[in-house]
Amino acid sequence: MIWTKLCLVIVFSIFTSFISYSDQQLFRPGQEPQNVINSLLTPILLRSECTAAVDNRMGLCMPKSACLSSGGYVAGTCGYGVLSCCVYQGTCRAVVTSNETYFVSPNYPNLLTGRVDPPVCIFTLQRNPLIIKFPVCQIRIDFDEFSLAPHYNGACGNSITDSFLVSGASNFNQSGLPISGLCGEMTGQHIYLDVDPEKTDEPLLLIVNTANQQEYNRKWSIRIRQIPCKSQYRAPAGCLQYYTALNGNIESFNYRTTNLPVVTSTTPKSIQIVDTKIANNYLNNLNYGVCIAKHPRICAIRYSAIEFDFGGSLADSSTPGDKCISTQTLASDGDFLVIPFGTDQLKSNLIDRYCGQRFSPTPTAALTNADVYSYINPYVIYVHTDNNAIADANTIQNQKGFLLKYMQIPC
Template identity: 30%
Template sequence: MPAAATHSSRLLAIVAIFFSSYILGIYSAARASSQQVQQVQQLEAPLASQNDSLDLQAGTNSSLARSDSRHPRWFPFYTIGRFSNDICTGNNLLLGTCVISGECSDNSGVGAGSCSTITSQAICCIYQRTCGASTSYNNTYFYNSNYPAPYAGGGRCSIVVTPPDSSICQLRVDFLALSLAPPTGDGLCSTDALTITGGASQVPSICGENSGQHVYVDFNGVSPITISVATSAGYTFNRQWQLQIRMLGCSSATLAPSGCLQYYMPTSGTFASFNYVSAASSALNSIGVQGTRQLANTRYGICIRKAAGICSITYRQVGSDTYSFTLTNDVGAVDPALLATSSVQSQDCTTDYIVIPAPTQGGVSLASDRFCGLGLVSTTTSAKPFVVYTVTDGNEDMDISNRGFYLSYSQNACPIL
């Protein structure tokens, strides 16, 4: 064979080997890419099927609002896969929202630990705000300036809360800490006052000691709700507040029913009037005698969610506190041994009282659903929904040294037939 032909044959063989290797490389890369896509799809599938809501109280699915988006986000630049902007618990034990770290810092949030096994970029973002702030983020914390240090007083400190969209119907505000100047001896919040305005629900002015209390407020469409704390610099007092602001979706299982300023989920527990403390007030009322601790001019409902298999509910005074039902009349004029007994319970109530619908005591139906005076014996009702209404007027002259109410409740199972 001529030398030229031999050279050409070798050249063709080299080219063939090169192209074969090239084609094999493309095939291998394509196959590896396909396997990666399948792995990502397998990773995404269970995440995409998760319900996009969270029930904080019951631990079941609901439509509690997400802080920014109601749908899972995909950040391909940072990670492969999806994760939802779920509610998370930070390493500071505060509730936050699971977001990419850059988004948290961009929105003035504080990172409090990791919240996702999919990417290290996801952090539990805590939104903390103080005077003059606004928010559309779920689980925002509203503090006095320099919290937890006390605030001396002076001026008004406010936050404006706007729902992110029309799917949010209600606001729950938890008073994790709320210590303001006490009311006057006539029960008026004249020195300090927490007010919540702009919603479709009426919230009374609140002052005094209310840590552990909460309120629900209906949004008026997408209009903002303003939470304000007004304080007087002329009254020396170590004020302090830390409020947790949560938004509830319109289909949430934890929405408070209409007319309920407060809503309790457990089958048993306690509730109290605003500013309830067992100790008497040190302030004098308008006629110069020891005043009341209960707030004047209130009218609202306290509701308890009925559990499955429950037929009735029983209310009674907290046994360790003989002053736990002192609404009307003069506490000091009664033998302390008679407090919390039927002898000082009254149903002839027109000024300050609670309402328990269709009440029974000792299995006997009562003629009135109003209760006042200086004692409440164990009272049961089968009327549903479970609600206690509280009413106070603006005249506390003769309600001397009253504290308000501090009651326990327990739901009773239906009898087995």
Template identity: 30%
Template sequence: MGTLYPPRTRGRLFSESIPTLNDAAAATNYGVPLLPVYNAPPTSHVVGLGQPTNDGIPSQEEVSSDLRRMRSGYSAMLWLIWCVLFGSLRLGATLSAILQNETEFELAAGHRQGRLFPFYTIGRIANVPCIASNGLQGTCLIRGECADNQGIFGGSCSTLTTQATCCIFSRTCGGSTNLNSTYFTNPGYPGSYNDGGTCTFTITPCSASVCQLRIDFRSLNLAQPNGEGNCLTDVLTITGGSSAVPQICGENTGQHVYVNFADLNPITIRVSTTAGSTVDRMWNLQLSQIACASQFRAPEGCLQYYLEPSGVISSFNYGFGANPNLNSLGATGTRQIAGQRYGICIRAAPDRCTITYSLVSVTNDSIRIPFIDCFVWQPTTDGSYAFTVSGDAEVLDPTLIGMGIFGENGDICTTDYVVIPSPVVTDVNAAGAVFTDRFCGLGLFAVTSQVKPFVVYVVWDDNEEPDVANRGFRLAYSQNACTLGA
């Protein structure tokens, strides 16, 4: 802001002489009440300087002194009014500028009315993300507005005023919201939920500039699918958007999905549960609205969108342990959820031209090791079950599962598989092999792709019965720097 000057009065600085305050026009300009007109007595009534006449009329000097005092008082009052008004405007503009700076997610601003503080109006606070004192993401609001919307105060989100709080919105079954960064939890969260029924929650875009909803599964633990991969005991469904979301059940904490809004129509989340289950089911879903113009908006066709140059991707319900449910043949069931078809996208980092996918080393709960005429259970730390997407995982020595030579490729992959566009495999054990973009079986070589956007497509068919003891996949990805000429 430039050099500050006091207000001017018709071309004069405020410190210069001002018109007499009993002048109607001048009083109107200064916004002060018009003083009653005082008519000085004729000279014949003045008997001496500073001495009143016998009829009680003050002297001319006293009149002049009174007028000077009144002018001085009104000058001070006008300075005070100017300072308060200027201070309010400056504070409001500064606070709004600070709070308009969005965080990495560039979440869309909502629509709210500003609130009045005593003596001044603070600038409209932007509906931007903030981190509350408990580590949860909230929305920066005036405290009164947070309370009006049944929010929870999560600590200050401004260094300029204590009236701004990081407001956390937490809702449960039967609720709805058009507020950004809302949490949808099971009744009694963080405790478990053992009742049966359907818990429904709806989300409406907070403005016409919103295009997507990101749902982060901060906690999602439901019953496992049956042995054929169907979500019969518990299931989470998401409807109302213009993009499809498959049914989800099992253990999915840490996963996320993106859903496109269909214009301003609401998106509905339903969690259906069966009473009597021994599963300690719970859920805490963070709902973040993404602006249409945001650079963090997921590309079309991407159910998931990862923003970091390296990390881990996994199929829904991937886990170290096998599904405790048996299939119809009495064999160990699969953790793969039937009927899954979606894309996992990864944002390309600057100066990165290719991406490599490889098995993640994981700690399985245990594996069965032959010992003379019996079996012993021994923990392992390897990537053996990090890629088990089709076939019978129990017919293979567990120490061999995951090796690339037990993977399959191409036309053999017709039921469950992942698609990695234009793959390049450099493993010496794959020398001479020609690879297409379909990978399945019980193992995977490290695979590199240069097709952008970086994407892995997941295809599980509707019958998972043959896929005994499969976990799905858990892959590490790493983007590679561009080489000369790339």
């Protein structure tokens, strides 16, 4: 048995020096690849992703020596126990080249309970074609844990509060939409960043800016994956978020069901700039697409509102029960969702814009939420907010954002 394991490790080491990882190897953990070298080597050679035993993170399956020499840490075994599950992790000032890596806050997993040092934390992802041997068109960012100081009047940063920024991605920058920066509570969210596959010499910088030095309990663990241009898991153009499951939930950035923060022994020590009634609202200046991958033999998608409080009515006021009167000619200002060709189950109304305090495919004010259907592919929701925040916390009526459940309907 020992000789068998030793032979497998030797064979693995030889083959991995010649074989480039395919998107199946990197993005379909736990599934059998289509190109089988032989039934014995397949589980070790081609299942490159693994789940770390110590913290449930995703890593890469490789020999222990290769893991340690490349800057990773061993977090369990894989490949029938003969290989190591290698996890890559870095914090401020780190420069990484691996496909599967984590950007964490200093002294993670402990909270940063005071001021952050350094106040501007920069994590660099260098796309090295000698290591990642396929053209990369996107970077997927998963906010496994993410808690920064909340926005102020709808904006992150601006020398007032924290911000998470990206440099080097064409669809995430300070100079234009859809996103200029993120902050607050983002745990469980994800985004896709577009990168030029030809410009591998240009690094991607992930930046957490706490230069305002407000005292807050901060913490982040951000998973980073490089997606090949020909991968079936590449998000369609214009999609900042991309959901591939048959059913799931979609929520606005910074969405929470309760107002945050609340001053206790474990929450901010200095929150004079934070209003507890607006701390958990959605952000200003958003303009992005949320896409859902259509599964085979699916003819429609249904959206149901678990909670919906997104802007005031473009047609009237933000009185409870009001909502958007939808036409294709409405002005672009205001906060609203666009569901192209949204309708009810009977297709009796065609409603494309949704806002206010009720989510319903009706042309008049609705008193309750109702399901919205779309029979047109691709399945996408566009999120738009303007640059006006309601600063008066007494009239904002919370405006928590939205939490929608989607379900794909079989033919």
